[in-house]
Amino acid sequence: MNPKGRLYGIGVGPGDPELLTLKALRLLRSASVIAYQSAIDRESIARKIVSPYLPGHQIEVLYHLPRALEPEKAQAIYDKEVEPIAEHLAAGRDVVVLCEGDPFFYGSFMYIFTRLSDQYQTEVVPGISSLMACPVSLGVPFTYYNDILTVLPATLPTEMLTAQLLATDAAAIMKLGRHFTKVRDVLHQLGLASRAKYIERATTTQQRIIPLDEVDPEQVPYFSMIVIPTKQKL
Ligand SMILES: C[S@@+](CC[C@H](N)C(=O)[O-])C[C@H]1O[C@@H](n2cnc3c(N)ncnc32)[C@H](O)[C@@H]1O
Structure with missing residues (x-):
């Protein structure tokens, strides 16, 4: 059986690509899978921030976390959106989740963290908020x-x-x-x-x-x- 992949939540800072930490940059470049959130039909801000650094051969997973939903509806949607990330982790691939600003400061990564961090080894890298x-x-x-x-x-x-x-x-x-x-x-x-x-x-x-x-x-x-x-x- 494959060893499980590791989950990383990296803060990518507020917008300027130079405001990324060295640690976030290292992890970003080494992952086989990157995942990021965006509103439907909109470019992901987090991906845009790191785009100058992407090596070009990574698997990319886009997920949507609609805002302003009733908690029960949101729960079911978030559970579903997280599934593709969980599948990569289960197959032994490390996944770096990009998060605008800092991951734990109103960050979209928290919805993934709460669902997957008890099953997969997880590391969170703070970002400039x-x-x-x-x-x-x-x-x-x-x-x-x-x-x-x-x-x-x-x-x-x-x-x-x-x-x-x-x-x-x-x-x-x-x-x-x-x-x-x-x-x-x-x-x-x-x-x-x-x-x-x-x-x-x-x-x-x-x-x-x-x-x-x-x-x-x-x-x-x-x-x-x-x-x-x-x-x-x-
Ligand atoms: C869901 S919170 C995400 C916060 C993010 N995790 C952080 O650490 O900055 C989104 C809010 O952060 C603020 N925000 C994020 N990036 C910003 C930027 N580059 N300029 C101004 N406000 C920003 C805005 O108030 C926006 O409504």
């Missing part, structure tokens, strides 16, 4: 000393966003998309709009930094973030 990259691309020091940093999905209701923003020194607001207007209004109400910085597709060749009040809410992509740096200047 958008949480780290966006403040740097914006040129804003983010947190000092004892500052509290809060990460908020823009999908939260207004009351929760308000309560969390009142209780923190610095914040990152992710998953903006169609929730942008709600977030911008909350920031104005709390007097935080002048400190808030908006960025989309950070570190990629399509990066854009736009003053908050000039952002067109109809054009806000999923890969965008509002960064509210701490007030402290030391």
Whole structure:
């Protein structure tokens, strides 16, 4: 019987192919199978990031993890999407799963990890997260000393966003998309709009930094973030 393959989840960083770790690069080049997620009919962002490094002879597995589904429906779809990866592992092939940013920070790899890591030897390689990259691309020091940093999905209701923003020194607001207007209004109400910085597709060749009040809410992509740096200047 074949020994089982090993499962690797590698963070590929926020977009710039040079923001990949040496370890991720080594594993990427040595795997016989690479797997990556993408929305249906869209190019995989994670694959695009690593495309300059691909040796060209690897088996590629594409999987879809639809967002915004009821948990039970999602469960059945995720179980099915993971099957081709499990088949390669069972056949003794190592599989490197690419994950945009860091694999365990809202990463798509977690859905594979929770399903397969108890059956196959698994290693996870951290990546540079958008949480780290966006403040740097914006040129804003983010947190000092004892500052509290809060990460908020823009999908939260207004009351929760308000309560969390009142209780923190610095914040990152992710998953903006169609929730942008709600977030911008909350920031104005709390007097935080002048400190808030908006960025989309950070570190990629399509990066854009736009003053908050000039952002067109109809054009806000999923890969965008509002960064509210701490007030402290030391
Ligand atoms: C599902 S989470 C994935 C986070 C990813 N694992 C990471 O560590 O950055 C997707 C959210 O990350 C943020 N994001 C990821 N890459 C980004 C980028 N290059 N520029 C701006 N925001 C980004 C956006 O807020 C997006 O809605």
